[in-house]
Amino acid sequence: MAGKGVFEEIIDGDVYKYYADGEWKKSASGKSVPIINPTTRKTQYKVQACTQEEVNKVMEAAKAAQKSWARTPLWKRAELLHKAAAILKDHRASIAECLVKEIAKPAKDAVTEVVRSGDLVSYTAEEGVRILGEGKFLVSDSFPGNERTKYCLSSKIPLGVVLAIPPFNYPVNLAVSKIAPALIAGNSLVLKPPTQGAVSALHMIYCFHLAGFPKGLISCVTGKGSEIGDFLTMHPGVNCISFTGGDTGIAISKKAGMIPLQMELGGKDACIVLEDADLDLTAANIVKGGFSYSGQRCTAVKVVLVMESVADALVDKVKAKVAKLTVGSPEEDCDITPVVTESSANFIEGLVMDAKEKGATFCQEYRREGNLIWPLLLDHVRPDMRIAWEEPFGPVLPVMRINSVEEGIHHCNASNFGLQGCVFTRDINKALMISDAMETGTVQINSAPARGPDHFPFQGLKDSGIGSQGITNSINMMTKIKSTVINLPSPSYTMG
Structure with missing residues (x-):
C-alpha cells in the first residue's frame, strides 16, 4: 500500500x-x-x-x-x-x-x-x-x-x-x-x-x-x-x-x-493514410495511438490525414473500435479514464466547441462528466479549426481528408511541433519518401507513434x-x- x-x-x-x-x-x-x-x-x-x-x-x-x-x-x-x-x-x-x-x-x-x-x-x-x-x-x-x-x-x-x-x-x-x-x-x-x-x-x-x-x-x-x-x-x-x-x-x-x-x-503527431493502406491495421493503430491513456501522451496520434478515397471506410472502422472502448475509473482498468485536471478538461472542451462551431462532423456525441471525457472522433476537420493544430492531450481525435500525399506532408510540416508521425501504406518506397519529407524526429511506418523501446533514439524537431x-x-x-x-x-x- x-x-x-x-x-x-x-x-x-x-x-x-x-x-x-x-x-x-x-x-x-x-x-x-x-x-x-x-x-x-x-x-x-x-x-x-x-x-x-x-x-x-x-x-x-x-x-x-x-x-x-x-x-x-x-x-x-x-x-x-x-x-x-x-x-x-x-x-x-x-x-x-x-x-x-x-x-x-x-x-x-x-x-x-x-x-x-x-x-x-x-x-x-x-x-x-x-x-x-x-x-x-x-x-x-x-x-x-x-x-x-x-x-x-x-x-x-x-x-x-x-x-x-x-x-x-x-x-x-x-x-x-x-x-x-x-x-x-x-x-x-x-x-x-x-x-x-x-x-x-x-x-x-x-x-x-x-x-x-x-x-x-x-x-x-x-x-x-x-x-x-x-x-x-x-x-x-x-x-x-x-x-x-x-x-x-x-x-x-x-x-x-x-x-x-x-x-x-510535446507533439501534434500526424498519421498519414494512403489509398493502399491496410485499413484494419490502420484503424487499430489509430485507436491505440489516439486513445491510450485517454490521449494524454506526447506520442499520441493527434491528427489523422487520410486520402479522400478511403476516408469513409477508415472512419467507419475507427468508429466501430471507438464504440468498444470502456469509459470509467482507472481502478476498473477502463480504456478511457479522467484527464489529469479540470483545467485540462476545460481546454479540451474548448477545442471541441471550436470544431463544432466551425462545422466538424461529430462521430459520437460529445459527453463529459467532471474530468471524464468520452472518446470523440471528429471528421471533416479543416485547417481553420484549433483542433487541427493544437495538442488536446485528451481523448479527442481529428480527421482531416486530403487529396494528395503532398497535402498531408504540408499539413504535418506546417505544425510548430515535430515529435513523431506515422505513415500507413503497403508501398515501402512511398513510406520511405514520405518519412524523409516529414519534419519530425521519428516516423513510424505502419504503426502508431511511440516512445520506445527505451533504448531507441527519441527526439523532436522545432517546438x-x-x-x-x-x-x-x-x-x-x-x-x-x-x-x-x-x-x-x-x-x-x-x-x-
Whole structure:
C-alpha cells in the first residue's frame, strides 16, 4: 500500500516528505501542496512545499556527493542501479496504486510503467558499462602536416549535477529515464517531480534510497513551481537539465544559459493514410495511438490525414473500435479514464466547441462528466479549426481528408511541433519518401507513434524539443569529452 509498510518512512501524518542528503524531511515552510485525484476531484495526497533555502542545501549536497561518486568504480555504479531496479519491481503494486490515484492511469498500465522502469534502469546500467568503459586513442599524423608526435586519449566524464523534471503522464518512467543515465555517467541527480505524480515519484525514489546510493547523490524536492521552479532551473549549481513537458520547457531553454539541455516538449503527431493502406491495421493503430491513456501522451496520434478515397471506410472502422472502448475509473482498468485536471478538461472542451462551431462532423456525441471525457472522433476537420493544430492531450481525435500525399506532408510540416508521425501504406518506397519529407524526429511506418523501446533514439524537431533521448543518447548527453594529449620528443612509429 502507498505510504505503508516499507514506505512508512516517507510520510508524516498525511503529508509526504521530500528527500535530501539521504534523509526524508519535512519542509521548514510548514506548508504542503495538495494533489487532486482526477477521478474523485478531491485531495488524495499532500507533499511538502520546499523553500528556496532548502533547494540551496540540496544543491550543495548534490555537488559534494557527485565528486566522490565520479570516483566510484563504474561496475559499482552499475551494481547499485541493478539493485534499485530489482527493488523497484518488487514494489510495483504500491507505486502503481499511486499512479492510479494521482493521474488516473488504468491499473494494468500503471503496473506496466513501473516494471518498464525497472527494466530501463537495468538496461542503462549495462549500456553504461559498455559506453563509458571505452575511450578513444588518436594519433597526430592522420592530419596533414603532422608527424606522429602526439597521442590523444579521450574519455567521457560526468557533467556534475543533473536536474530532472518529468511530466505527469509518466512520472516514474520518464523520471528513471533521466535518473539512471545521470547516475551511471557519474553525475548526481536532483528530481523535481510534477505535482500530479509527485507521490509516485517519491515512492520510486525510496527504492533508490533502499538500494544504498551515497547520501546527497539523489534528491527529490517537491513544491510549487511558482516558488521553486525558476529557482531550480536557473540555479548556478545545475550543470544539465533534462525536462519533459510543455511550453514551460521553452521558457527554461531561454533562461538556462550555457548548460546542456535535453527537452521533449510535446507533439501534434500526424498519421498519414494512403489509398493502399491496410485499413484494419490502420484503424487499430489509430485507436491505440489516439486513445491510450485517454490521449494524454506526447506520442499520441493527434491528427489523422487520410486520402479522400478511403476516408469513409477508415472512419467507419475507427468508429466501430471507438464504440468498444470502456469509459470509467482507472481502478476498473477502463480504456478511457479522467484527464489529469479540470483545467485540462476545460481546454479540451474548448477545442471541441471550436470544431463544432466551425462545422466538424461529430462521430459520437460529445459527453463529459467532471474530468471524464468520452472518446470523440471528429471528421471533416479543416485547417481553420484549433483542433487541427493544437495538442488536446485528451481523448479527442481529428480527421482531416486530403487529396494528395503532398497535402498531408504540408499539413504535418506546417505544425510548430515535430515529435513523431506515422505513415500507413503497403508501398515501402512511398513510406520511405514520405518519412524523409516529414519534419519530425521519428516516423513510424505502419504503426502508431511511440516512445520506445527505451533504448531507441527519441527526439523532436522545432517546438517539440532539444537533443535526443533514449538510453544511449541520454548517457552521452549527460557526459562531456575529456582529452589528454601526450607530446613525444620525436615522431614515434611502430617498428616493423
